[in-house]
Amino acid sequence: MPRFSIILPCYKVQGFLRECLDSVLGQSFRDIEVIAVDDRSPDGCGAILDEYAARDARVKAVHLPENVGLGRARNAGMPHATGDYLFFLDSDDTLTPGALRAMADRLAGTGDPDVLIFDYVRTYWWGGTRRNALAPVLGAAADAGTFTAAERPEVLDLLMVVWNKVYRRDFVERHGFAFPPGYYEDTPWTFPVMLSAGRMAALDRVCVEYRQRRQGNILSTTSRKHFDIHEQYERVFAYLDDHPELHTWRGFLHAKMAEHCLDILAKPDRLPPSDKGEFFRRTAEMFRTHKPDGLTVAEEHRVLEGGYAGYVARRQAARAGRALERRAERVRAVAAGRVRRARSALLVRRPLDPDLAVYSAFSHRGVLGDPAAIHRAAREVAPRMRGVWVVKDEETAALLPPDVEHVLLGSAAYERVTARATYFVNNVNWPGGLTKRPGTVHIHTHQGTPLKYMGADLLGKPGARHGLDVPKMLWRADRWDYSLVANRHSELVWERAFPCHFTSLRSGSPRNDVLVNAGPGAGAGTRARLGIPEDHTVVLYAPTRREYRRGGHVERIDLARFAGDLGDGHTLVVRLHPSLAGGHARGMGLTDLHRRGVLVDATDEPHVEELMLASDVLVTDYSALMFDYANLDRPIVIHADDWTAYAASRGAYFDITAEPPGHVSRTYRELAWLFASGTWRDQEGGRLRAAFRERFCEYDDGRAAERVVRTLMLGEEAWTPGRVSLPSPAACDHDVLTTS
Template sequence: MPRFSVIVPVHQVQAYLHECLDSVLGQCFGDFELIAVDDHSPDSSGEILDAYAAADSRVTVIHLAQNGGLGPARNTGTARARGDYVLYLDSDDTMAPGTLRALAERLSATSDPDVLVFDYAPAYWDGSLGPAAHPPVLGPDAGPAVCTLAERPELLRLPAFPWSKVYRRDFLLRENLTFPPGTYEDTPWNFPVLLTARTIATLGRVCVHYRQRRGGSILTTTGRRHFDVFDQYDRLFAFLGTRPELERWRPHLHQRMTDHFATIHSSPGRLPRTARAEFLRRARSHCRRHRPAPGAVGPPDTTARRLRRLLVRCGAHRTFRLLSHAGRARRLLGARLRTARSRLRTARLRCHYLLQRRRPLDPRLAVFDAYGGRGYSCNPAAIEAKARELVPDIRTAWICTPDHAHTLPPGVGHIRPGSAAYWTALARARFLVSNVDLPHGYRKRPGQILVQTHRGTPLKHMGLDLMAYPAATDGTGDAGATGGTDFARLLEHTDRWDYSLSANPHSTLVWERAYPSPYTTLEFGQPRNDIFRTATAADVARIRAELGIPDRVTAVLYAPTHRDYQRGRQPWPDLARLVAALGPSYVVLFRSHPLHAGEGLPCEPPGGLIDVTAHPSVEELCLASDVLVTDYSSLMFDYANLDRPLVIHAPDQEAYRAARGTYFDITAMAPGPVARHEDELIDLLATGAHATEHARARRAAFRRRFCPWDDGHAAERVVRHVFLGAGPPAVRGRVLSASDAPGPASPAQPTPLAPLAAKDWWSCPASASSYRCSRSRATCASVSTRYSASPSPTSNS
């Protein structure tokens, strides 16, 4: 007997049916049966179902001789179901990845309730997903884990979608609950379910993506079928009449019915214009027929809702329509007023900025920004800290949103993006340091110094190199400096730079071609990596304790990047399965890309999985971990400084390179083993194949190419050169080895790095031809010789 019976009624949905069925059959939780009911569909839906049934034994297809509607089709599937729990899914919707596993975990954690209510999100025609529909009601802090309707009456206010719940089959049989025929069949199903359930649990996770069709759905089709709602509420109150103990819920249901009538009447496109007055007259009759007993009090509500219910109960069609039109006009006027206020504020700030530009520069003010205000991090943070240490009279200010203000250290000023103080700082600061572009409205003044630190070593194409990759420049991803396709504006922004910070010879070649402007390249290394050379074993132990990593446990940091070519779900491994396969001697630190925060995690993460997406310092996460697993993130270049194992998980390398472009094949010169799929990744980690001598040799070669200047003093070099006008320091640091991090993994001894000679650089697969560089091979070879002319900054590592 399976855990779940997933019932899919099918009628004239051939365009969406494949996606729906694939979303169920592709679940990582396999203990289910899928029962598809062909409701005498006139299109090819029946043949599609038969093909799926022939290919997968979990699929059962039932063909009905005539069309009966959603309700009878669901009843047919329920009668055939064998699972512990029944789950309905409309054939044009999709099940979110990991849903069945999350439902199974939640049901077990709540002692198998009669009903589990979960959340959903709208899915639009352009492929985008809206936010979760009801987090305040279904979130983890909304109420007790298991309850009755008396304890959570607000559940009656949720939409009556049958596919937003999972039902214990024994409960449905015990209460003899079935769907009626006709439209709005979910009304006399949903409320009896909630009223009779002895235990109800909630799950604040999006489990269904609710397709918002542009046409063809019941709710967007004009006709008299919407009059079926009156019969459905007659059935509901008839059920209530057979259960005297439920009579106290009549006021709640009466309010719900009145609101439903008002919604149908006011929704454009449902009722024929000539039928609206008739609909409201019948609504008035139903409100009188099923009204509560005198003195019965329903739940409190707003004045606007009470007025709307009064008009429905009175059948005041013209007044109702007049107020509806007035409400639309008020909302339209409000939107226009908000737009006008926004434009006025923008104009005022623009005038303020122009006035501030007429004031002299403040030679002691330095403004820093990382990721457009997302907290104190990356190269600007390392430079800011070193500037306060070496330049005591400097005043630093950090551009930061209020949500990230807690990441700022004491003594650092906080500037909210877009505020008057923000534009004052941009107009008067002598120094500006950022890893992203400043706003287009900013105009650089004579005497201002702008340092572009970038955000790591580039693997994926950046800047002008993206012109050949339109999929990566549609404005949804990280398209270099602008995040869009306006390359002329990109060059305008690049022309502002005074200095471009380079982490290695590879970065120098890429930046100077991808962002061709007359700036000065500072070949000083990556300031954010200084901590890898200065941190101590005590620092590592402290960070691991703060993250809750047990002693003698191997910490795996999994940090995937964003895919420009793919919206929504990214090709990440099943983290719950990964944790279960590795066992108690491992813990997985999951850090998703900011564009996918919260995605990929199980609803209730197991004990060996820690979500560190919101942690302010990725460098501290690197220090706390024993091994890094990533795909195409630039974090791999930073992590190589630690000389700890790295694993490249590249299940979609061909698609990623085709859509975004990469400067070299990372799988050919990876800093460790490469996993092409989830099973291979688990095997590499579980067997220790990620930490072999061969992997260590590949890691050493990777460091020689991409970490030649990371000696722990990159930030100091930037501060001395930019802020003080002095030369870079000559001192060198040490490599923090894996033995400094507590854990069961065998310590990997750091390998000394040889000076980077020209022949070493050109033996790298990422040669000049790979870069499509306009420079000659001889010119680039001379550049590489210049890099190695002085003593190697990592010769003692």
């Protein structure tokens, strides 16, 4: 008996069907059967199903003599199912890698509940992706173990479709659940199933890629078939009538019905205009019929207690109100702009404050990176200097240390501070509205040693510069006075990539001072905070984003497999690229694996240097983190299974596989062998690392932050160690400050 019976109804999806089947049959979890139902499809779906059934015994093709529609095609597949769990997958959608394994593990860990709910991501025909907005609901439910709908009613706010759940087959058969004909057939299945389930569980993981087709979604077409929604909800209320124990849900479902029908009515492309009045009246009639006694109707649903003319008038008034508000907002914006310009004109007449420095990092995300290291050094070396941080919002401000002064981006306080500050320290460009006053000093720290193309070099890589305005980027970089570099490679790259007027300072990377100066137990506190045993070997995996995939996320390694292959005595710590932290990449298994203790998801850790200190080895692909990590003189493994594609799409300044900081793997098998054999920490790896350190850690001596403060802010030419030679005002472009 297989674990999953995957029922796949097929109708006019020949262009997507192979991708769907491959995503199912290619799963690492293989204890499945696929019951593919050809709903008398007029295209090549039937032949494709027969082809797959002929070469894979797990596939059974069922050909219906006539077209019966999606719901009844699912019903036709159920008698053939022998698995523990039923999974109704739409044949134009796909499974994410590792989805079935994650489902099986979660089912086993929760004692085989009646229903398991999981997450999905919308994938658009133009390449975009968007994760379920209610993913946090799944996360909270997953923490709860098993539950009923009464215990966690918020799960009923999730998308009421059949394919984001699996169902225990004997539970379905015992209750006699089946799909009705017509549109919205998921509604009278999903609500009764979830309300009747004695035990449900949640999996906080993206398992299905929900394809948003440009055309072909029947629920997006203009048709009278949308009237089916009324009959479907009548079936839901009939189920309540037959099950008195569920009577308390009547008010909830009454509101859901109103919300669902009003949403259909509000869509401009669902109903012919001549049918909207009839649709409203039928909805209002059902609303009155099934309203429980004593129910207080929500404000947004009271329109159903009146007539259609009142509904239309209310909609028109709402549209007019929104138009007035937009007009008023434009007027307010114009007025605010005039006030801001007048205030700025007054502020720039005030003298600069020679002891005021403004800091920002990673687009105003907090006290981080090189600017944070310089700020700390300035507090110690030049306590008279006032340092103010620019943060993007109040939420970010709440996370700042209590003794850090800050202003919100765009606020009046921000304008006052930036108008008078002498020093500006940032690792990204300041906003375009910030005008560089004569006498100010802009110190640009960058975000590490560049491997991939940057700045003007991206002009030859149209895919990599998608969404970037390179000329505007260079215009903002024209404000730089100093560019900090950790090695001569960076110096040459920045001067080529940013052909602007600045001076390169061979300072080293301030954020790396903590790595260079670290003592033997520097990472112990971080290990303890993350719950990592003291005697474990910590493997830090830090992949970067990809430009050849929209959204940037490409899952290069099966993380659960890697964590398991590392074996006892090892902890895998994963840190995604910051640009992927808020997208669906976290939901592609990482969050779930962290919750189960398989690995540690450290993507949200604000200070990456703490993770580096807490680890014993770095595994990365092409992340600039490797250049910083080399300062620790600890093993580095480069997993370069897609180097050719990456270099072609993004561009690279040198071949990291030819000049690596350690061993290179090009397949997962090679990566696993490096760790299983102990080769990751052998002498050859040490030799490669030594050459890499000599080239790329050239100026990192542990005094970089202090060097920046003393030479650029305090003007201490005679500061030691090393004498700094400052350029004259007439120095030519791209002068270099060197220490001797």
